[in-house]
Amino acid sequence: MLSIENLSKSFGGVHAVQDVSFNVKQGSIHSVIGPNGAGKTTLFNLVTGVYTPTSGRIMFNGENVAGMAPDALARRGMSRTFQNLQVCMNMSALDNVMVGSHLRLNQNLFASMLRLPAVRRADEACRHEAAELMRFCGVGKYVYSDAGQMSYGALKRLEIARALAAKPKVILLDEPAAGLNHTETGEIEELVRKVAQSGITVVLVEHDMKLVMNLSDHILVLDYGKKLAEGTAAEVRANPDVIAAYLGAAA
Amino acid sequence: MKSLNQRYAGLLVLAVILALLPVVLTNPFYIDVAIRIALNAVVVIALNLLMGYTGQISLGHAGFYGMGAYASAALTTHMNWPPILALVVGAAATGVLAFVVARPILKLKGHTLAMATLGLGIIISIAINNESQWTGGPDGIGVPAFTLFDFTIEGEKAWYAVSAALLLLMTWFALNLIDSPVGRALQAIHGSEVASRVAGVDTAKFKARVFVLSAVVASIAGSISAHYIGFITPGMAGFFHSIELVTMVVVGGMASVFGSIIGAALLTVLPQLLQTFEGWEVVVFGVILMVTMIFMPKGLVPSIAQRLRSRKPKEV
Amino acid sequence: MQDTTTKQPILQVSGLDSHYGPIKALHGIDIQIGEGQLVALVGANGAGKTTLLRAISGVQPSSAGSIRFAGQEIGSMSADKRVRAGICQVPEGRQVFGPMTVEDNLRLGAYTRPKQDFAGDLERMYALFPVLKEKRHLLAGMLSGGQQQMLAMARALMGRPKLLLLDEPSMGLAPLLIREIFRIVEELRSQGITIFLVEQNAHAALAIADVGYVIETGSITLTGPGPELLANEQVQSAYLGM
Amino acid sequence: MLAQFLQFLYSGMTVGSAYALAALGFTIIYNTSGVINFAQGEFIMLGGMLAALLSAGGVPLPLAIIIAVVVTGAVGVLMEKVVIEPARDAQVVTLIIITIGASLTIRGLVQIFLGKGTHALAPFSGDTPIQFLGASLLPQSLWVLGVTLLVVGALAWFFGRTMLGKAMLATSNNRLAAQLVGIDTRRVLLLSFGLAALLGAVGGILVAPITYTSYDAGIMLGLKGFVAAVLGGLGGGVGAVVGGLILGVAESMTAGYISSSYKDAVPFVLILLILFFMPRGLFGAKISERV
Amino acid sequence: AETIKIGSVLSVTGPAAFLGDPELKTLQLYVEKINAAGGVLGRKLELVHYDDGSDAAKANSFTKRLIESDKVNVLIGGTTTGATMAMAPLVERAKVPFISLAGAVVVIDPVKKWVFKTPHTDRMAAEKVFEDMKKRGISKVGLLSETSGFGASGRKETQAVAAKYGITLVADETYGPKDTDTTAQLTRIKSAPGVQAVFVFGLGQGPAIVTKNYGQLGMSAVPMYQSHGVASDEYLKLSGKVAEGVRLPTPALLIAKALPASDAQKAIVTSYDKDYRDRYKAEPSTFGGYALDALNLSVDAIKRAGSTDGEKVRAALETTKGFVGTTGVFNMSPKDHMGLDLSAFRMVEVKNGDWQLLK
Ligand SMILES: Nc1ncnc2c1ncn2[C@@H]1O[C@H](COP(=O)(O)OP(=O)(O)OP(=O)(O)O)[C@@H](O)[C@H]1O
Ligand SMILES: Nc1ncnc2c1ncn2[C@@H]1O[C@H](COP(=O)(O)OP(=O)(O)OP(=O)(O)O)[C@@H](O)[C@H]1O
Numbered sequence A: 001m002l003s004i005e006n007l008s009k010s011f012g013g014v015h016a017v018q019d020v021s022f023n024v025k026q027g028s029i030h031s032v033i034g035p036n037g038a039g040k041t042t043l044f045n046l047v048t049g050v051y052t053p054t055s056g057r058i059m060f061n062g063e064n065v066a067g068m069a070p071d072a073l074a075r076r077g078m079s080r081t082f083q084n085l086q087v088c089m090n091m092s093a094l095d096n097v098m099v100g101s102h103l104r105l106n107q108n109l110f111a112s113m114l115r116l117p118a119v120r121r122a123d124e125a126c127r128h129e130a131a132e133l134m135r136f137c138g139v140g141k142y143v144y145s146d147a148g149q150m151s152y153g154a155l156k157r158l159e160i161a162r163a164l165a166a167k168p169k170v171i172l173l174d175e176p177a178a179g180l181n182h183t184e185t186g187e188i189e190e191l192v193r194k195v196a197q198s199g200i201t202v203v204l205v206e207h208d209m210k211l212v213m214n215l216s217d218h219i220l221v222l223d224y225g226k227k228l229a230e231g232t233a234a235e236v237r238a239n240p241d242v243i244a245a246y247l248g249a250a251a
Numbered sequence B: 001m002k003s004l005n006q007r008y009a010g011l012l013v014l015a016v017i018l019a020l021l022p023v024v025l026t027n028p029f030y031i032d033v034a035i036r037i038a039l040n041a042v043v044v045i046a047l048n049l050l051m052g053y054t055g056q057i058s059l060g061h062a063g064f065y066g067m068g069a070y071a072s073a074a075l076t077t078h079m080n081w082p083p084i085l086a087l088v089v090g091a092a093a094t095g096v097l098a099f100v101v102a103r104p105i106l107k108l109k110g111h112t113l114a115m116a117t118l119g120l121g122i123i124i125s126i127a128i129n130n131e132s133q134w135t136g137g138p139d140g141i142g143v144p145a146f147t148l149f150d151f152t153i154e155g156e157k158a159w160y161a162v163s164a165a166l167l168l169l170m171t172w173f174a175l176n177l178i179d180s181p182v183g184r185a186l187q188a189i190h191g192s193e194v195a196s197r198v199a200g201v202d203t204a205k206f207k208a209r210v211f212v213l214s215a216v217v218a219s220i221a222g223s224i225s226a227h228y229i230g231f232i233t234p235g236m237a238g239f240f241h242s243i244e245l246v247t248m249v250v251v252g253g254m255a256s257v258f259g260s261i262i263g264a265a266l267l268t269v270l271p272q273l274l275q276t277f278e279g280w281e282v283v284v285f286g287v288i289l290m291v292t293m294i295f296m297p298k299g300l301v302p303s304i305a306q307r308l309r310s311r312k313p314k315e316v
Numbered sequence C: 001m002q003d004t005t006t007k008q009p010i011l012q013v014s015g016l017d018s019h020y021g022p023i024k025a026l027h028g029i030d031i032q033i034g035e036g037q038l039v040a041l042v043g044a045n046g047a048g049k050t051t052l053l054r055a056i057s058g059v060q061p062s063s064a065g066s067i068r069f070a071g072q073e074i075g076s077m078s079a080d081k082r083v084r085a086g087i088c089q090v091p092e093g094r095q096v097f098g099p100m101t102v103e104d105n106l107r108l109g110a111y112t113r114p115k116q117d118f119a120g121d122l123e124r125m126y127a128l129f130p131v132l133k134e135k136r137h138l139l140a141g142m143l144s145g146g147q148q149q150m151l152a153m154a155r156a157l158m159g160r161p162k163l164l165l166l167d168e169p170s171m172g173l174a175p176l177l178i179r180e181i182f183r184i185v186e187e188l189r190s191q192g193i194t195i196f197l198v199e200q201n202a203h204a205a206l207a208i209a210d211v212g213y214v215i216e217t218g219s220i221t222l223t224g225p226g227p228e229l230l231a232n233e234q235v236q237s238a239y240l241g242m
Numbered sequence D: 001m002l003a004q005f006l007q008f009l010y011s012g013m014t015v016g017s018a019y020a021l022a023a024l025g026f027t028i029i030y031n032t033s034g035v036i037n038f039a040q041g042e043f044i045m046l047g048g049m050l051a052a053l054l055s056a057g058g059v060p061l062p063l064a065i066i067i068a069v070v071v072t073g074a075v076g077v078l079m080e081k082v083v084i085e086p087a088r089d090a091q092v093v094t095l096i097i098i099t100i101g102a103s104l105t106i107r108g109l110v111q112i113f114l115g116k117g118t119h120a121l122a123p124f125s126g127d128t129p130i131q132f133l134g135a136s137l138l139p140q141s142l143w144v145l146g147v148t149l150l151v152v153g154a155l156a157w158f159f160g161r162t163m164l165g166k167a168m169l170a171t172s173n174n175r176l177a178a179q180l181v182g183i184d185t186r187r188v189l190l191l192s193f194g195l196a197a198l199l200g201a202v203g204g205i206l207v208a209p210i211t212y213t214s215y216d217a218g219i220m221l222g223l224k225g226f227v228a229a230v231l232g233g234l235g236g237g238v239g240a241v242v243g244g245l246i247l248g249v250a251e252s253m254t255a256g257y258i259s260s261s262y263k264d265a266v267p268f269v270l271i272l273l274i275l276f277f278m279p280r281g282l283f284g285a286k287i288s289e290r291v
Numbered sequence E: 001a002e003t004i005k006i007g008s009v010l011s012v013t014g015p016a017a018f019l020g021d022p023e024l025k026t027l028q029l030y031v032e033k034i035n036a037a038g039g040v041l042g043r044k045l046e047l048v049h050y051d052d053g054s055d056a057a058k059a060n061s062f063t064k065r066l067i068e069s070d071k072v073n074v075l076i077g078g079t080t081t082g083a084t085m086a087m088a089p090l091v092e093r094a095k096v097p098f099i100s101l102a103g104a105v106v107v108i109d110p111v112k113k114w115v116f117k118t119p120h121t122d123r124m125a126a127e128k129v130f131e132d133m134k135k136r137g138i139s140k141v142g143l144l145s146e147t148s149g150f151g152a153s154g155r156k157e158t159q160a161v162a163a164k165y166g167i168t169l170v171a172d173e174t175y176g177p178k179d180t181d182t183t184a185q186l187t188r189i190k191s192a193p194g195v196q197a198v199f200v201f202g203l204g205q206g207p208a209i210v211t212k213n214y215g216q217l218g219m220s221a222v223p224m225y226q227s228h229g230v231a232s233d234e235y236l237k238l239s240g241k242v243a244e245g246v247r248l249p250t251p252a253l254l255i256a257k258a259l260p261a262s263d264a265q266k267a268i269v270t271s272y273d274k275d276y277r278d279r280y281k282a283e284p285s286t287f288g289g290y291a292l293d294a295l296n297l298s299v300d301a302i303k304r305a306g307s308t309d310g311e312k313v314r315a316a317l318e319t320t321k322g323f324v325g326t327t328g329v330f331n332m333s334p335k336d337h338m339g340l341d342l343s344a345f346r347m348v349e350v351k352n353g354d355w356q357l358l359k
């Protein structure tokens, strides 16, 4: 459903992503790993429209979406979380999640100002859904909190809840387990699995190898912006280039 | 989660206060002040939607206010248009102008945005100052009474009723808006523009919409104030009036609808109260402004609300 | 609480409370760190780890209790004085100076140091994290997450701390680098630097720690030598995913 | 024709340098605190007023200038200490409103104690116009231009080369991190207000012989200085100067070639157009945060 | 007995403060003096003052307060034309005698029943200047006016009366009240074909800057005229040597000492000059003179009306005849609510750093 073809992005002289191609199958969990600075986040930024590619195509459900704005992509069913938190600290935690459902709600200014009954009903329903999602992501105790009162780890989960609130076709998670301990990482693993089982395609960037190896149907390894290897968990783990560049001998 | 009741409780209190004021205030002068407060509050609420909620500063809103006021003055005086038509045309013209500049201007952020809106306001006020055949130039222009189908709004009582109704309506609109999907989208733009775009918010469109909305409201309030006061000068479209409006927003509280009303009330009444400090008005005003912001950095309403809440600390 | 230190404590936190507005985030924290020790602090999300480190650095107000550093009460000392006294921190979320170059970030890390040490220290950091040398003229805000994390670490080390506070230094780092970070931490200890380490990678942290503390909802609930905690069942199920 | 053009240019550059000096003060405070200091204009006014009144009162000009600069600098420091410091955790808009309050207070006090009259300060080196390529300019204009360039150079060195300068930039970017590397952020802020006030005073004194000065002279210079600073990108000295000169020259060219009634409006149209294409101002910092 | 309440709204702060400030000081000084001398009709005067900060909207609101809340008997004020015009509809409705201190003709033309004014109109200033130009054979004039209310109205009136004196305006430039440089405008005027004189219409420091730039551009061959807006010693002080030869129309106050003893206004202007200097250790200004005249006119009208009844006072004001003020000799009528003629203006020239009366 998502197919990346010869994608490149450079900043001045730095080639952050170079000629990368891969395919993500519907309903699968596709991980992207690689050393720091390999270009994983840049890749996410390209795919979700935050950056415009220097060259290459991004095919999403048969349409070339390269260079499209993030909101246009969101409308086509794409959603993501951020490595550097992008939580709206001026809002409550719940409202943050509800922003995720933006596209499914009435966006008319006047209907909103008049608070038409239909708007109100949809909003209430959305509110309950959002609270439910927060619980699903393990931040249920913050349902009545402001985003500014949450700790780092909680905010990471809040972002996942917001991304899910969009009911996306594909969700891109950038290091969802960073800042979580092993037990908490286990919870996230479970959560991601459930998301994938519900039919949402997951693209995952993560440095926690246990999580990646347990979850991934397919793994793409980047190094210096280029594709280093690709394959199943077992294949990648055994690849000597990957061991040298990324995993190290003990993995 | 803001419950329905909580929201409407505030509105109800406001309605009761507005209904009681004319009973308590026997002196027409006090009613006059109340009318000015209400009309200012309407603009300030609209500006707060833009500034406090959406996070887009405007140092040029008095320009829009002035456009409305001058459209009403010029079209009724020079063209003999009925006031309501002048008001609508003024608002429409303001809306069109705001719409045209919205996209390029709102691409700017922070201080550049402040400067660009300031520039826009200054351009408008200079145009008003210079085109004296229409606007009366720096000396100002008289505005006839507001008539609607043979009915003339006259006297403090009638004007009070009109402005109180407008304020209630605006408050209701604003409260509805901020607690709606659109309102959340606006606040999300403030919180994180990328995050909101990734969530599907067409940020450029929503910023433009709220900019136009607040400009149109300012224009309408400008028209009505012009008819009420009966005489307008370019100062009301000028930079200092813009700053005054922003100050009302911040002193009352960013992202607080009721804060806007309090801010407008305070900064409208204060100059009247300070007249006793002969010669020292400006100093005292400045000091009050600083002290308020130092002790209530989030603005009056949010800071007081926070303090009330903190009386019952809860443990994590 | 058992006394696990043999050396004289360089940092002694007692009865420390801290609030975020009405919310109390730390409840009477007692912690002792001996000179040259490596002490690990583990806890769930929102337990108060970051709050504690921030309080020790003086960027988060404490409402009760005392903090003694090298025999001196520092509870009311300003943050910059604490850095001068030798307490440096790698803060949560990296907090690099985005619009400044990597090298300027490092330069600022040495803000409290005499000028003549700078060049040498800079070279040491570049040796430790070669990628920073490669990117030294790039704005720090342009670095990838992991690179920023390394920069934050290097910046703190530029201050030649006596006590180094690390708030999740391995966050966002590739597996190879995580190992590298832990190697560096051990090496720093061997150089006599006292280290207070907050880590979600509790396994690795406790394995090398002289002493470990467990924090839950703002209170210390367990303490003991690192390996001992590692074997603790409660710890295993709550933090080690076992 | 050329002479006329040059005349417009000289006039624009003189006015523009005055804007630039005002803009530099904005830039310094912005660079340490992210705050647009609306009291900057009052520093300018204070410098000019004090120097004019002192020298009218018989104090020799150089001494009058020194006293004016020092007193204004002290006012800047005092302002930081008394009203900015207690609110240092507040949002930037709040701080901006505080600076508006401070500006009203300063202006009000000057009006009460120094009066509402307009004052002149003697030009530093006479007022015989200098003829240059057929157009004339006052010697004082050269003083303004010269000092502006000097100050820009000094500031470029300060922010680019000195630790303290970098510490200031760091403070505005991330106060928390700045504290964690041992920067005394309070002192940095104090210093920046003092420095900005000092610079404001220098500017006010330099332009006073050309523009005269009165208790409300700071309003307009402050406003134009703000515009110049933002136009330049609020980055460093060069931006402020280029911004100021563009604004000044645009004004005088508009007055000279288009219409003096719209001389204040046309430059704003121009500036809006510039900003639409360069949203961070002419020399604004590149975007430095990514997601 | 109950006090007689004189209400005033003046621009004591803000851009017009240099006008409003002496106005207020004058009112305060003379209300005190009149009370010390026993008041009016056996009652004391009470001055209720508000400062509009040079903002017409505020003037409007304070007028309401004076009328509704303070219930004043007479209103003095409106430092600027804008403020006056914002106040006028209210006094018309509330029927309170109102004497404005603003310059523009529009204040009294068309006549409003309750509105009077003391300053000369800007039209008169233009006429006086043109009269003088005509005498010197000047017919091509470059106009440089301020964009303030004073200047804009002056520009309009200048344009209106120029033809009557056979004068063509060969250049028509403006500058802002806070501008710091006007060389661009002056350069344009200088290069206007056949220009024989410059006429500057502005207030306060602007005209001084114009004068300085005029010197800088070496334009002394083209005679410069200013309006009564600069009729103060401050102008001389600010513009220095380059002002030599500048001519302008002014009220008698400015040249109090030089007036011949036979002059009707000699007594009033010298005593005002002295009183003001004694009290405030400062130069009196012609603007303060407008306020003094307004106060004296109201007191005179109240005395003649024998009561503070609004209608009676208004009627008395309207029938003022031969009243000698600092500004001139007032002869009001139902058609003329100012009552001054061109003789109230004296033409002066700057000579040796001082004013010299032209014959
Ligand atoms: N605007 C920019 N200018 C210059 N270089 C950039 C810019 N943005 C990113 N880079 C560089 O591109 C490379 C890829 O960065 P990216 O954030 O995609 O890495 P990553 O794989 O996500 O790393 P990490 O695991 O540390 O998060 C980095 O070396 C970074 O320094
Ligand atoms: N700015 C704030 N305002 C209010 N409450 C806060 C704030 N920051 C943190 N808290 C609360 O204080 C508690 C401790 O937070 P802290 O950040 O210290 O946790 P942590 O242990 O570092 O968690 P994490 O592992 O997620 O980083 C949490 O309950 C959090 O919700």
Ligand SMILES: [Mg+2]
Binding pocket: A040, A041, A042, A083, C144, C145, C146
């Ligand atoms: Mg990344």
Ligand SMILES: [Mg+2]
Binding pocket: A151, A152, A153, C049, C050, C051, C092
């Ligand atoms: Mg933490």
